[in-house]
Amino acid sequence: MLGLLGFVTNGVHEVQKDSLCALERDAVSTVSEIHGPERFLNRLKSVGIVVGSHIKVLRTGCPVVVHTEGGRFCLRKEDASQIRVDPNPAEALA
Numbered sequence: 001m002l003g004l005l006g007f008v009t010n011g012v013h014e015v016q017k018d019s020l021c022a023l024e025r026d027a028v029s030t031v032s033e034i035h036g037p038e039r040f041l042n043r044l045k046s047v048g049i050v051v052g053s054h055i056k057v058l059r060t061g062c063p064v065v066v067h068t069e070g071g072r073f074c075l076r077k078e079d080a081s082q083i084r085v086d087p088n089p090a091e092a093l094a
Helices: 038-046
Strands: 028-034 054-059 064-068 071-075 083-087
Touching: 028 038
Parallel strands: none
Antiparallel strands: 028 054, 028 083, 054 064, 064 071
């Protein structure tokens, strides 16, 4: 299955309560873990989505639209489910 920005994922996407795809619109959080193959991790890193980075959900559903320090990006729901977050409402992204 084709995933974020053109790479293959396994197509399995359980929605965990602490995953990026479980957040509400306008929620701001901090990335705590990212699961997936090396290529997936490298692609996320190339767009600024790494452990410790702040991320804001601009749109829920599929695709999930997020804003990070690196810009705005769309993620498939199954890809967003591999990103674990810690809610951090006090933090804001410019």
